[in-house]
Amino acid sequence: MSLMSSHWAEQGHEVTLLIRQEPVIPPYDLDARVAVHSLGGKERSSRWQRLLEYWKALRRLKQSAALASADVVVANGPWSALLLLMLGRRFKLVICDHNNPRGFGRHTRWLCRLLYPRADALIALTSTQRRYYEAHGYNRLVVQIPNPVNLVPSAGRTRQPIVLAVGRCSHQKGFDLLLAAWHLIRSDVAGWRLSIIGEGELRTQLERQAQELDLGSSVEFLPFSNDLASFYETASLLAVSSRFEGFPLVMLEAQTCGLPIVSFDCDFGPRDIITDQVDGLLCAPEDVGALAKGIKTLIDAPAVRQAMSLVALKTAQAYRMEKVGALWDALFKQLETGR
Known part of the structure; x- marks a missing residue:
């Protein structure tokens, strides 16, 4: 509040x-x-x-x-x-x-x-x-x-080949599912990196999972930052892997910075914020394969990401x-x- x-x-x-x-x-x-x-x-x-x-x-x-x-x-x-x-x-x-x-x-x-x-x-x-x-x-x-949302984006930052995820390292946020999805497509998206920003009780367990999946330098875990705007502005898309939500503020913050989103269609929030195929992609809840496919779809389609980015900026104005x-x-x- x-x-x-x-x-x-x-x-x-x-x-x-x-x-x-x-x-x-x-x-x-x-x-x-x-x-x-x-x-x-x-x-x-x-x-x-x-x-x-x-x-x-x-x-x-x-x-x-x-x-x-x-x-x-x-x-x-x-x-x-x-x-x-x-x-x-x-x-x-x-x-x-x-x-x-x-x-x-x-x-x-x-x-x-x-x-x-x-x-x-x-x-x-x-x-x-x-x-x-x-x-x-x-x-x-x-x-x-x-x-x-009161984030004020900066102008002129260059997008990097980064899939961003933000949130507490907890069961709710489903980063274990996101790592499993990234494992499925890692070899097909060379040069891209998954950046997970957040702390929490499962941080060590998630780092161990990344090692066991041999994800190497394609995944990085970063501490929470009060300057999330700089991450939203330099990433190319946001991945939301939550098992459930109330109102995922990170999605609004990302849209304010023109970031397209791939998200599980969990209760509540994602389907209220994202219009599927317009400013992001919605995937079946907890379906690792569907999440992997959605992320790869946007990685492979820069023109689609750009079009979704423009719509996301308009969507965020309502908030x-x-x-x-x-x-x-x-x-x-x-x-x-x-x-």
Whole structure:
């Protein structure tokens, strides 16, 4: 919510960003007028330790002066929302799940079905996510508002023979499937390189997989960077191998830089952002062969990549901050007036 927090501060609202865990390091630059506070939580591995952290967070929320004076609270993620729903509150509560609810644990999904109807609004980032919520009886609450993108691309950078992938090295992002797909076509795309940017619990395992597949220098693993634009601008296409998504922001950032995309057609997000065969290619979910074929198709067709690049630039305009911000402004006005 860093981008939206800065936007709201620019609009003259008093904004406080509450972060459950330490350290307080927002992932994007924040407007200086946004106050940032931590609830002092810690990352825990065991279920019981996490439950204890949630209980501590609930106590700290009850004592939060910022929360006591808030008119509207936007909860980012299920457990933030669930904790806030357990409070006796005077503020309006808007829930925004940035990931796929189908990826939540069984108990989390049960609690969401039980408590989410008490919220004042539930944000669906995509039309697919909206239909999911409506199918679960949240019709009264659902408002569709996508994530914004504020990346400003540079001009004049030369595209390199690079297939780019960006995200956390986790089961969700499916980089193991991407490496398997790259293995299928590596010998047919000499001179091209797969660059995977991201950290995470599976990083070492993925590096080992690349070695076992004998991918050599055709694959590189890079740490996360705050200057992703430079990578989007010099790569030739983006590969998205996620098993599931909520709203893959990297796809919008890539399109803002005119990068065509090859992606699994997973729930949710890719099919809402990409028009198949127009500004990218959609492949059957978790189908390694289809992903390999899609990547090779675009590698072999520079004219198609160029045409898709032009369409991608136009697609990204719908997600500019001024357009997404207007949707949030309309929601806040509706919450204020009760209509």
